[in-house]
Amino acid sequence: MPDKLYFASDYMEGAHPAILNRLVQTNMEHTAGYGLDPYSEAAREKIRAACQAPEADVFFLVGGTQTNATVIDALLRPWQGVVAAETGHIATHEAGAIEFGGHKVLTVPQIDGKLSAETVARCVEAWKQDDNREHTVMPGMVYISQPTEYGTLYSLAELEAISAVCRDAGIPLYMDGARLAYALATPANDAALPDIARLCDAFYIGGTKCGALLGEAVVFPKRGTAPHFFTIVKQHGALLAKGRVAGIQFDALFTDGLYDAIGRTAIAAADRIRAALAEKGYEQALVAPTNQIFVILDPEKAKALSGKVDMGFWENLPDGRVVMRLATSWATTGGDVDRLIGVL
């Protein structure tokens, strides 16, 4: 009997072998802790170069929720909240981590997981026009994800428009890049890292879901954006004693184009699956161009397929059908895709 196929998520394996190799090769070296080691510094330099942001402050944290909570806490003042799509990760699946830090998530409507510049502008303007605004939470920053929780992408023009609204309002724009590799590798994408660094005041380059064991690289393109961020990271319990564990991985990710290659592998696999689904007449809930595929199945088909393929449950539709999520990653092989297409 053939093995089961694994498409449930993009964090089901360890690390990309090139990353793990670097951890093995450097294992017995002695280095300073807390990110002060040469590997972390090298990784910071490579990230600055990739972002064309030579002055950027770069920090390595462990996971996505932690990174969001820490950055948002660092950028907001007490009277401010963070504007996010009602489907945003911070608004839904972070167990109240932002509120634990004392801040309100100001949710606004979205389309396919995306905010529009108009929505952000309307939110900011509504606060400004409200005679009772001092009794309410001020929109103090904007949170977006690239790709979004639905796998969709902001175009460069859309990012420029949102950034312009934020700068006009004097509030920072923050991008959650948990799966940024997959955005960057999508052929349709026109927002490269330097664009993101130019348009955002803070963002993170995801490691955990893009081939690392763990780790997220926070980038503040403008030096000094978040004063005493090191202490805030510590206060949030987000400071690794062996900081090099993240630094070495990001050094590897930004050496010889590994981060790009990881993205391309996943996107190529996802594109083949999407094409096969379309060809075979499957309906997709949302045609997003990145590494997540949302296929609509009737219950019997979902059950049968689940016996062969490990998928993620997404949601039940009112008509009784179910949306399942397939995710590809650096670990998805051409053979895996062939076999998946074979059982569809």
Next chain:
Amino acid sequence: MPDKLYFASDYMEGAHPAILNRLVQTNMEHTAGYGLDPYSEAAREKIRAACQAPEADVFFLVGGTQTNATVIDALLRPWQGVVAAETGHIATHEAGAIEFGGHKVLTVPQIDGKLSAETVARCVEAWKQDDNREHTVMPGMVYISQPTEYGTLYSLAELEAISAVCRDAGIPLYMDGARLAYALATPANDAALPDIARLCDAFYIGGTKCGALLGEAVVFPKRGTAPHFFTIVKQHGALLAKGRVAGIQFDALFTDGLYDAIGRTAIAAADRIRAALAEKGYEQALVAPTNQIFVILDPEKAKALSGKVDMGFWENLPDGRVVMRLATSWATTGGDVDRLIGVL
């Protein structure tokens, strides 16, 4: 020219090779996230067995400050604070992480980093006797470290006495075991893991400073001690998506006595260094039996030695001399110790 010697801390290298090997061997396996994988489950079972606590709830977090903040937040109610030595890690070097979570650290006097049962009893009793107690923060749990921040150890009798005071008062006893391997491996130690599990309501078995890349294993010996702890972990940004990264490491640490062996290696090295220091007439600031050595040097000697040995600065003495800390670990070889003794 010989390489520098590294004794600055116990987290200057990667992981013990046996741990790293397990990460490599398992790297391409597909597992569920968030600690639901079989390696995490196996590690939990081995820890339960080592603690003789078959009902224990076991969770894997990333680092020490994070673990302290998360456990303390889970165990305290809003009107309570955590009692700690004025030298306790949570009171000094965690950047206010406990207060960030809304809780007061109620500091009390210590001797060589240790609390006594009498001190704890006095603190609890003072609150009970205070007519204004409802205007103050109630002592709601007790935090101790084994070994302490000064490398000293609680004896079994001392732990039993503190535990008795806590149980009498109806408040939990929590032990920070960041360096627990070194306590357990010290010949003079008489408090084994099952004793700790019997006497504490929560504790953590340190990984980061005891041979892992990262990771701390939180143990609640009594099932259900901290309801919804998984969600609290997530809320604190402490939940690893690839939870197996911690699980595999703890599985390795609790296989074939690795955790014990790591402790013994470090203690043997530290004992040899302490003996050599005594023999050569060096004064030690505190004779603690675990993996940390506190040697008093005059400034010139400190400077000279620092050129050859990477040590940690501990404190300046009023008489102008300086206390330097040497720490051993699993990575300290007999040759390192020989060379260190040679340059002393």
Next chain:
Amino acid sequence: MPDKLYFASDYMEGAHPAILNRLVQTNMEHTAGYGLDPYSEAAREKIRAACQAPEADVFFLVGGTQTNATVIDALLRPWQGVVAAETGHIATHEAGAIEFGGHKVLTVPQIDGKLSAETVARCVEAWKQDDNREHTVMPGMVYISQPTEYGTLYSLAELEAISAVCRDAGIPLYMDGARLAYALATPANDAALPDIARLCDAFYIGGTKCGALLGEAVVFPKRGTAPHFFTIVKQHGALLAKGRVAGIQFDALFTDGLYDAIGRTAIAAADRIRAALAEKGYEQALVAPTNQIFVILDPEKAKALSGKVDMGFWENLPDGRVVMRLATSWATTGGDVDRLIGVL
């Protein structure tokens, strides 16, 4: 030139004269602080009697936002949030006070400011059915206002249905009664204080907007519902040193039916205004039966009328017209209403 008419809100004057008289009469008496005085105790007893809740814990706080934040913080555990209408006061006009305390407000849809039992049940059930629920904030209590922010009322049947859902789910129901006097005095109302005490786990009887200088009486019908609430009140900065300032006022409010009388005065005035508006052909945005009246005006009319009547701005309509709020209170005289009707 006649004086301007004041209908902008129900907290534009000092206190009902009977209340102020009691403050004057008792002014030179010596009493214990922090609510331990005999007036506070008498007020507690009268409130218990009025609620037919002889075991109730009763506390006097200062203002509405403070009371909401304190009670919600006392009733929620860290992994829980409070369910509220998206228009609820805690979700909109409390400057993030709930989030400041670390808790998420879980907003759900409303109709005329009201939650339905079905909506609450759906929210609770959705959490229970969600495979990822441990990554999300658990609905841990339900917040409603009586009357709502729109002046509408829950019927007894509606309250019973919501209460049943909450009890079935094992989560407390909390009612914000900032303007409760006006609900109780509305002829159509069928939910009396004993009903509220029977159906809610916590509620407050509003003083500030119902004739007192300040003060809100928190009632936990079941003794011991919120352990150490006194300390939590202090921690929230909500404890009055001269606690009798609130106690004397509530003692007066619950003596000789003053709280009822205050409500009736306001409702009678509001009913006359509503009838006059209808008769004169004014459109009302929402016909709520309590002390707030929402009249739709075209801009010229709004401007002209604002010269004579101090009203509250409510919102701009898409068609260019504006909704203005008129509020009555204990201080609204029949003459004020006559004059207002005269200028409409």
Next chain:
Amino acid sequence: MPDKLYFASDYMEGAHPAILNRLVQTNMEHTAGYGLDPYSEAAREKIRAACQAPEADVFFLVGGTQTNATVIDALLRPWQGVVAAETGHIATHEAGAIEFGGHKVLTVPQIDGKLSAETVARCVEAWKQDDNREHTVMPGMVYISQPTEYGTLYSLAELEAISAVCRDAGIPLYMDGARLAYALATPANDAALPDIARLCDAFYIGGTKCGALLGEAVVFPKRGTAPHFFTIVKQHGALLAKGRVAGIQFDALFTDGLYDAIGRTAIAAADRIRAALAEKGYEQALVAPTNQIFVILDPEKAKALSGKVDMGFWENLPDGRVVMRLATSWATTGGDVDRLIGVL
């Protein structure tokens, strides 16, 4: 049988009659809420004049713990804590209100309740010199009380020295003036309101314990010191809907020298009591010059006297004797003092 004498505290009565009269006289006037009324504005102007701080931002809050928590939260950034004497009110009797807001109280040694400039400088310097300072909480502001919790006073020279240390370090100095009237009225005092306004970055002029029903006036001598403070006040539940209740009282307190007169009455009474105690051979635990008297009694005497005089218990001495506190206020009459001296 003569009535009991009341010296237990300075908040056992209502308000000074002149204050209550103003509340009565203005009761039926219609004013805007939230401190936007003309009485609050008049009070602000009078306070600015009394402080010789024409640009000052002045806000009226309700009570002391609330005011401390709100001001400290407004002035600290996340990586900072507040330096306070280990006996400071915020460190002991505020139920953890500062920590509830996420901030650490950095306690330092005191003498008779007072901090010295040297102690503050040492604390600031220790942080600067600490190589691990980024792992610790930065001293971000200094909290002092005038008079202190022990009734002692800072001299002008002492305040100037502390202020100089703070300004040199770039951190604000905040004074808790819960009983400021009694400091200002003490003959030995040489720090007047304009001095305080010149030397502190924030302070509050206490109302609750100085003759008002409630209310504390926060003064930021430099305009804009605490941005969006109104919203922070609201977020802390500290905003009075009927803001005039505080404004009218402070308007009265700063009209015709009432605040000074209240202080003088209390100090004259306290001075007479202290003199009588000395003459009759009583020992005082601490000779503080303000309105609190700390007398040492043996248990039988304490019991006997307590039957005639309502005093506050302060502490038990190791030798079995007890320290009782007598407090005077605006409400203490010459007759009260005569009778007290008679029974001593």
